[in-house]
Amino acid sequence: MLSDYTGLGRNAYKVNRPLTPEEKASRLSKDRPWTDESPNDEALLIKINSVYMEIADRWYWQKGQVQLFFLCFVATFFISPLFLLTTSLKRDAGVGEWLVLAFIFIISWGAAWAIWKGMRMEIFAYTHYPIRLNRKNRMVYAFRTDGTVIRAPWDELFLHIGEGTVPTVGTTYDIRAHVLDEDGVTVKDTFTLAYPGFLTGKNDLPRLMRVGEYVRRYMEEPDGVKKNAEYSMLFNPVEGRREGLHWSLIRAFAPSSRYPWLQLLFSMVFSLFFLGRWMTMLTCKVPVWPEEIEEECKIEVDDPYWKDASNNPKFGFLEGPWLVICVLTGLAVLAWVLVRYSPLSLLFSG
Structure with a gap:
């Protein structure tokens, strides 16, 4: 990580x-x-x-970067014991196997709880x-x-x-x-x-x-x-306010912003970053400065050096359509991997 x-x-x-x-x-x-x-x-x-x-x-630049990876671990630790449970039921397992399965349940769900606590450092917190x-x-x-x-x-x-x-x-x-x-x-x-x-x-x-x-x-x-x-x-x-969907996309693919071909090559990883960031932002509150601080920071309406996001330049192809292409490609690859190799496919397979 x-x-x-x-x-x-x-x-x-x-x-x-x-x-x-x-x-x-x-x-x-x-x-x-x-x-x-x-x-x-x-x-x-x-x-x-x-x-x-x-x-x-x-922590803002990496917001949500690890959330989906943690979520994958949580899903694995929850779903794998369920897969073992269905297998044991089909085979009419003995007492020894049930004891082992109970031990796996305790360890796996304990690990899932610990990972969830790690995720809580970011989710249901502040956007920045x-x-x-x-x-x-x-x-x-x-x-x-x-x-x-x-x-x-x-x-x-x-x-x-x-x-x-x-x-x-x-x-x-x-x-x-x-x-x-x-x-x-x-x-x-x-x-x-x-x-x-x-x-x-x-x-x-x-x-x-x-x-x-x-x-x-x-x-x-x-x-x-x-x-x-x-x-x-x-x-x-x-x-x-929370950052918009487009800004989350820009931030998620930012590590390779100078090399667009890398954004496409590693689109599945960056797509995970994007989903993690977006989902994390949705759970978080927007920070608000206390009124006394805003009072201490009053500025003139005609301040010659006043600049904020309203002054951002217009984004071009590489910051817009290209990133959409990359994230759709990444999500498609991710969906294929999940359908073919995830614990869910094992759980519901014959």
Whole structure:
């Protein structure tokens, strides 16, 4: 599994603890650039203006990516024992076989329950967990996974390069923000400030620093608003609503957006990503900022740097009809595989 759910659910960040030596050593200074390369928003932006910039959380790009895989496991652990049960009934099994079958039922359904708990990290939660950076009042607001909001002064945040672990990749990196206690060393709260999708280890650190610099530049540089607004052309259409079906499709096939032939070749996998993302979004609530935060983030109607999803460019063939072709191809292949090889075919076969 390539997804990195560091800080989500049971892997939540540890707080009420002192800063570690590694965190202190990887601290990032806000008063100087973090990279010599051009900053990049990594398609995390929701909106930008002269007062604040809003970005999506670290888990948004992969939302729903593993749900259907988990669902397949759940189905397998539920259906396989049923298949064994029907077979045993046909053969008039003995006491020993029934005891073994009872043991398999307990283990399989226990595993299915554990997998369901893993799925609950995403479903029936929030569509995304936005982060809002207000350069006027120097405040940062970040949605927690329980729907509450972190409020912290930008100038007091402790920023450093954090680490996570993905079984198939190894160590991944993010720019992590700590809210410290008055003693300056005790971590009271934590959230990820920047994390580009599809990180594959230490070699991707330059990408991380580019998106981190995009955020830092907005808050620190006099012309940061102008530069970021001029650079950013694509905004996630999620403000006050769930993303649409088309956007879920674009996001699901995004890993190979530069190589359309790969989108078709791996269309079954990407179609699973799409179904998982779409179904997950349907179960989730849309985050709503508290009224007092909206009051603190009021902007002028004629703000020259106000940009959001309404400014997105018109999509062409590769972002529209081509993705429809790919997803229909992928779903057709998936249907054929399920009909031919799924546990359901075994259960209802003669």
